[in-house]
Amino acid sequence: MVKKSYRDKEVLRDVTLEVRKHELLCLVGPNGAGKTTTLNVVAGLCRPDEGSVFINDVLMDGRERNCLVHVSPSERKVGYVFQDYALFPHMTVRENISYGLKARHLPSQEVKERTHKLLEFVGILDHSEHYPHQLSGGQKQRTALARALVIEPEILLLDEPLAALDLTTRASLRVELKKILGTLEVTSIYVTHELAEAYAISDRIAVMGPGRIEQTGSCDEVFSKPNPYVAQFLGQSIYKRFDTLRPNSTSPRDGQDSAGRRSWNER
Amino acid sequence: MISELAGVRKAVRLKPSRILGLARFSNEKISNVLLWAPSLLFLFFIIIPLAAIFYNLDATKVILELQNPEVVDALSLGAVTSSLASFLSFLFGVPTAYLLATRNFTGKSVFDAVMDVPMVLPPAVAGLALLLAFAPRGLLGPELRQLGIILPGSTLAVVLAQFFVASPFVLRSSKAAFENVDKKLIDSARLLNPSRFGVFFTVTLPLAANGVVAGLVMTWARAVGEFGATLMFAGNLPGVTQTMPLAIYMLMSEDPLASNVLSAILVTTSFTLLIMFRLLGSGKSVHYYDQA
Numbered sequence: 074m075v076k077k078s079y080r081d082k083e084v085l086r087d088v089t090l091e092v093r094k095h096e097l098l099c100l101v102g103p104n105g106a107g108k109t110t111t112l113n114v115v116a117g118l119c120r121p122d123e124g125s126v127f128i129n130d131v132l133m134d135g136r137e138r139n140c141l142v143h144v145s146p147s148e149r150k151v152g153y154v155f156q157d158y159a160l161f162p163h164m165t166v167r168e169n170i171s172y173g174l175k176a177r178h179l180p181s182q183e184v185k186e187r188t189h190k191l192l193e194f195v196g197i198l199d200h201s202e203h204y205p206h207q208l209s210g211g212q213k214q215r216t217a218l219a220r221a222l223v224i225e226p227e228i229l230l231l232d233e234p235l236a237a238l239d240l241t242t243r244a245s246l247r248v249e250l251k252k253i254l255g256t257l258e259v260t261s262i263y264v265t266h267e268l269a270e271a272y273a274i275s276d277r278i279a280v281m282g283p284g285r286i287e288q289t290g291s292c293d294e295v296f297s298k299p300n301p302y303v304a305q306f307l308g309q310s311i312y313k314r315f316d317t318l319r320p321n322s323t324s325p326r327d328g329q330d331s332a333g334r335r336s337w338n339e340r
Numbered sequence: 341m342i343s344e345l346a347g348v349r350k351a352v353r354l355k356p357s358r359i360l361g362l363a364r365f366s367n368e369k370i371s372n373v374l375l376w377a378p379s380l381l382f383l384f385f386i387i388i389p390l391a392a393i394f395y396n397l398d399a400t401k402v403i404l405e406l407q408n409p410e411v412v413d414a415l416s417l418g419a420v421t422s423s424l425a426s427f428l429s430f431l432f433g434v435p436t437a438y439l440l441a442t443r444n445f446t447g448k449s450v451f452d453a454v455m456d457v458p459m460v461l462p463p464a465v466a467g468l469a470l471l472l473a474f475a476p477r478g479l480l481g482p483e484l485r486q487l488g489i490i491l492p493g494s495t496l497a498v499v500l501a502q503f504f505v506a507s508p509f510v511l512r513s514s515k516a517a518f519e520n521v522d523k524k525l526i527d528s529a530r531l532l533n534p535s536r537f538g539v540f541f542t543v544t545l546p547l548a549a550n551g552v553v554a555g556l557v558m559t560w561a562r563a564v565g566e567f568g569a570t571l572m573f574a575g576n577l578p579g580v581t582q583t584m585p586l587a588i589y590m591l592m593s594e595d596p597l598a599s600n601v602l603s604a605i606l607v608t609t610s611f612t613l614l615i616m617f618r619l620l621g622s623g624k625s626v627h628y629y630d631q632a
Contacts, residue, residue, distance in 0.1 A: 118527050146527075147534040159524035163546050173532035176542070224532065 084110045085121070086284035092228065095258040097251075099271035102281030103306065108264045109156070111281070112230045115262065116153050117146040128227055147176075152221030152229040152259075157237055158213045160205040166216050167192065167201040173224040191219040195253065210238045211246055218250075222257070229254070229261040235270065247273060268310050272296070280306060393603050405601045410578055411587065415605065418583035421495060422563035425502035429510040429559045434552060437514035438540075459508040466505055467572025474500070474573075497574035498581050502563035509558035517551020518544065557617040561610055 084107045092098045100108050113119045115126060117133060120143055125135025128151070133144045160169050171188040179187075192198045195215040205213060214234060221229060234250065235243045251274050254261055265271055271278050272292055279289040280303045287302040288295055299307055405411050440452055458466060473479045474491045484491065491497040521544055529543040545552070567585040574581040576590065584606045591599035 113527075116527075116531060118530065145534070146531045149531075151531060153528065153531050155524050155528065157524070159522065159528045161525060161528070161543060161547075172529070172542070176533035176535065176538055220528075220532070 084284060085114070088124075088281075088284070088286050090279055090286055090289070092260055092262060093277075094260055096276040097254055097261045097263055097274060099275035099278045100262055100264045100281055101268060101271045101278055101306075102266065102287075103283075103309075104266060105283065106281040107284050108266075108281055109232055112153070112232055112262060112264060115228070116151045116230055117144060117149050150224060150227045152224065152226035154214075154217045154221050154229070154231045154234050156232045156234075158205075158217040160213060160216055160220070162205050165202050165204055166197060166208070166212075169205070169216055170219045170223050173220065177224075187223060191223050195219045195222075209242075211242045214238065214246060218253070222259070226259065229259045231261060231263045233265055234263070235265075250274070268307065282306075390607065393600065393607055397601065397604055398597075401597060402601050402604065405598055406605070408598075410582075411598075411602060411605075413579045414582050414584050414587040414602070415609075417495070417498070417579070417581075418564055418585075421498045421583060422502055422506075422560055422566075424499045425506060425563040426510075426556055426560040428499070428503045429507035430552075430556060433507055433510035433555070433559075434514050437511050437552075438518050438544075440511075441515045441518035455511055456508055458504055459512075461505075463505055463566065463568025464572055467501060467569035470497075470501060470504060470569065470573040492573060493575050493577060493581060495574075495580055498570050498583060501569040501573045502566045505566055505569050506559040506562035509562060510552070510555035513555025513558065514548065514552045517548035517555075520551070521547045553617065553620075557614060561614060564606070564610055 088107070088111055090098075090100075090111070100111065102108050110119070114121050114134070115128075117126075121134055126133040128149060131144075132142050133149055135142055161172065164172065167188060170191055171184050174184040174187060189198075192201050195218055197212055197215045197219065200208060200212055205216070208216065214237075218234070235247060238246060247270065263271075263274060275292060277289065277291050278295045280287045280295060280299075282302050287306075288300050290298075295303060296307070436455070440448065440455075461469070471478060471492065474484060474497075475481055476485050476490055476492075489496075491500065525543055525547065526539060529539040533539050533542065564583075565585055566583070567589065570581065570583060571586060571589075576582050576586050578587075582590075584602060588599045588602045588606070591602065
């Protein structure tokens with residue numbers, strides 16, 4: 074079981090989030106809600122001002138017997154796929170993937186085998202000697218995924234992994250990604266701002282408003298019994314789709330936004 | 341009918357310059373002239389003095405001078421001291437650049453500004469400042485004398501003068517390079533690599549290498565040409581502190597032709613090295629910055 078609860082004063086006001094073992098939790102929310110910051114806190118790339126983070130019931134960030142605890146990112150065994158992949162441009166695909174193993178000084182035979190296994194698994198063996206700039210968006214994404222998975226992470230963080238791809242690649246890769254994550258049964262947090270994507274891929278959904286988690290639950294729960302904020306967020310994305318059908322409409326998003334927040338605060 | 345109308349419209353829209361038959365002064369042509377004229381004049385202003393060095397140069401005289409022990413001394417001394425000065429600049433410049441690029445602390449902007457001062461200081465003033473600081477009667481003179489170090493007149497003083505004047509190039513260039521490394525790449529490396537040094541040497545430094553090397557080349561070139569500070573601080577002792585620029589200056593009155601030959605040798609070696617580094621750098625940078 075993986076638990077995370079912490080408060081970060083500026084970007085994250087009150088985020089309580091729990092990810093169950095082997096599940097894929099989608100973190101959905103508008104831009105600027107703090108989704109990426111949440112991932113960075115889980116990964117240990119930034120420290121929360123308050124609150125605590127647990128991975129496998131082990132304290133990563135927080136206080137224990139009046140001592141401040143902060144486990145460094147590399148010791149958390151966290152896999153992270155960044156939004157634009159952040160592949161090392163001066164290393165080949167193979168070097169990118171084996172980096173995490175070499176840095177931990179594993180025996181070279183093991184490094185070789187595990188890298189090869191992952192190259193094969195994500196289907197990028199043919200491009201293993203290429204540099205990132207020679208790859209297509211989909212290939213970069215697979216490389217980034219393999220690089221994150223090679224250290225056999227306790228938890229995998231994916232920050233809008235499909236956002237940088239064109240629509241057709243996105244659809245096919247989404248299916249493939251779900252298959253890969255399903256096979257590995259790796260606990261994952263998947264950040265997206267698209268509800269359709271979240272619905273297609275997740276076991277559970279957590280909807281995030283500015284700085285806080287608004288609702289958590291299974292897809293059915295969230296979609297059929299949304300709380301006021303989530304209903305408004307769902308409505309917005311429908312409006313967005315409808316807007317394209319009505320050429321002269323002005324977007325009602327802004328008005329909805331403040332109205333939605335007010336009703337939420339009144340509760 | 342329609343085409344006729346279009347024709348009328350076109351005629352109406354014609355610019356006054358066209359109507360007056362001034363088409364050859366179109367905007368594009370004027371801007372071309374405004375760009376090319378100063379650029380070419382600029383180029384000539386740089387090229388003509390360089391060409392003048394090689395004009396009338398006698399090959400036998402060059403060979404003769406290259407066998408002159410004093411010239412060989414000056415050449416090798418300059419090469420050794422400026423390489424040492426570049427090495428020192430690397431040793432101190434890279435950590436300082438990394439500190440200034442990645443950490444925040446009080447007084448950082450003052451620190452940063454002070455490190456730039458040698459770049460704008462007149463070299464003669466720099467030499468005098470070094471003298472006032474490190475000469476036996478200078479600010480730190482007594483302490484240095486206790487350690488048995490007397491700087492003026494020593495080769496070490498040449499290195500220090502060059503280091504003082506030329507090191508800001510490495511610092512500037514490396515700092516900009518470190519600032520340009522994508523933070524996300526460093527974050528990815530931190531997640532995978534338990535060692536901070538490992539992250540620095542496998543990701544940060546390789547990605548900043550172009551900037552560091554460019555800075556080193558500039559530093560080296562500046563150190564080879566250092567004249568004012570060296571003359572003031574180290575002096576002009578053949579074989580000990582006399583580098584090429586000093587030798588050229590001294591020969592100006594005795595043997596102008598020899599100083600001409602020395603200049604040609606200096607320009608040729610510096611230029612060749614500069615080109616070599618450029619080629620090396622551009623070849624390496626391809627897969628760094630081609631990322632779409």
